[in-house]
Amino acid sequence: MELKSFLAEKKTLVEEFLKEALSEKPLANNLWKAMAYSCLNGGKRLRGILCLSVFEALKPNPNNWKKALPIAAGLECIHSMSLIHDDLPCMDNDNLRRGKPTCHIAFDEATALLAGDALLIEGLGLCLQADLPPKILLTINQEIIKSIGASGMTGGQMLDLNYTNLEIKELEILENIHKLKTGVFLKASIMSGALAAEANELELKAFEKYALNIGLAFQIIDDLLDLESDSVTLGKTAGKDLAQNKNTYPKLLGINQSKLKAQELIVEAKKALLEINISFPPLHQIADYIISRNY
Numbered sequence: 001m002e003l004k005s006f007l008a009e010k011k012t013l014v015e016e017f018l019k020e021a022l023s024e025k026p027l028a029n030n031l032w033k034a035m036a037y038s039c040l041n042g043g044k045r046l047r048g049i050l051c052l053s054v055f056e057a058l059k060p061n062p063n064n065w066k067k068a069l070p071i072a073a074g075l076e077c078i079h080s081m082s083l084i085h086d087d088l089p090c091m092d093n094d095n096l097r098r099g100k101p102t103c104h105i106a107f108d109e110a111t112a113l114l115a116g117d118a119l120l121i122e123g124l125g126l127c128l129q130a131d132l133p134p135k136i137l138l139t140i141n142q143e144i145i146k147s148i149g150a151s152g153m154t155g156g157q158m159l160d161l162n163y164t165n166l167e168i169k170e171l172e173i174l175e176n177i178h179k180l181k182t183g184v185f186l187k188a189s190i191m192s193g194a195l196a197a198e199a200n201e202l203e204l205k206a207f208e209k210y211a212l213n214i215g216l217a218f219q220i221i222d223d224l225l226d227l228e229s230d231s232v233t234l235g236k237t238a239g240k241d242l243a244q245n246k247n248t249y250p251k252l253l254g255i256n257q258s259k260l261k262a263q264e265l266i267v268e269a270k271k272a273l274l275e276i277n278i279s280f281p282p283l284h285q286i287a288d289y290i291i292s293r294n295y
């Protein structure tokens, strides 16, 4: 199957699940509307797709990997939450996301804040709904929680804000921020699929390597797209990193070196799959897609 159809099929499954989970509740108010507005408004669904794909690579029978659908949907709720909060005036202050006004513009700041809070909680709740042994569910949720807490995405965002307007000169510092802000949650998405499929130690190690490499490559490409693309293609405001004096890979290494670095990371990611004889083509193709994507 071509990657395009593979991604489309998985995206549809995740979105159908999300629609059901976020359909307006009897006490309908702006909270559920804002949550659905921000979570059901497009997006590549990469984190949910990665979770399902890793599970499928290890256990190809759909009766197995479809069990991870609540986790895939939960991951996308949590990801949408991070985008809502990232767009708030006190953070990146953006008015465009996924080609539409950001949550606080379409609703108001307080509603956006609460919609993010609620998506985080509902997302974690969905992750616990998967029909998997309780011990596995617990391990998956621990991995996800760790990846978004103070030593994960939240900590990465704090560092990113702290370093705004300060020029980072050491690659390790920038790499750490990118890893925390973006990489570890992508890793948790991949590891949740591997854990759900009861991967062995060797497989878990290899998927961790795959994940860390594509996670960093993903954020490097995000930096490059912000610089080289336009707002219509991206569905979010282009050129913000430069305007806000953010530390990025192209700023530190230059455009060509950044592209080279992203390519090297993808080679390493694919090597990790081969180390455990994972020949499931979509996982190799998704790694390539991470650096060839245009939004």
Ligand code: GRG
Pocket (backbone or CB within 6 Å): 042, 043, 044, 045, 046, 079, 081, 082, 083, 085, 086, 091, 098, 120, 148, 149, 153, 154, 157, 181, 182, 219, 222, 295
């Ligand atoms: C999780 C508790 C908690 C707090 C969040 C605001 C914040 C703290 C973190 C922001 C993290 C952030 C937005 C990092 C950028 C990650 C990134 C490159 C997002 C874009 O992901 P895509 O391209 O988006 O997959 P789509 O729209 O396709 O889903």
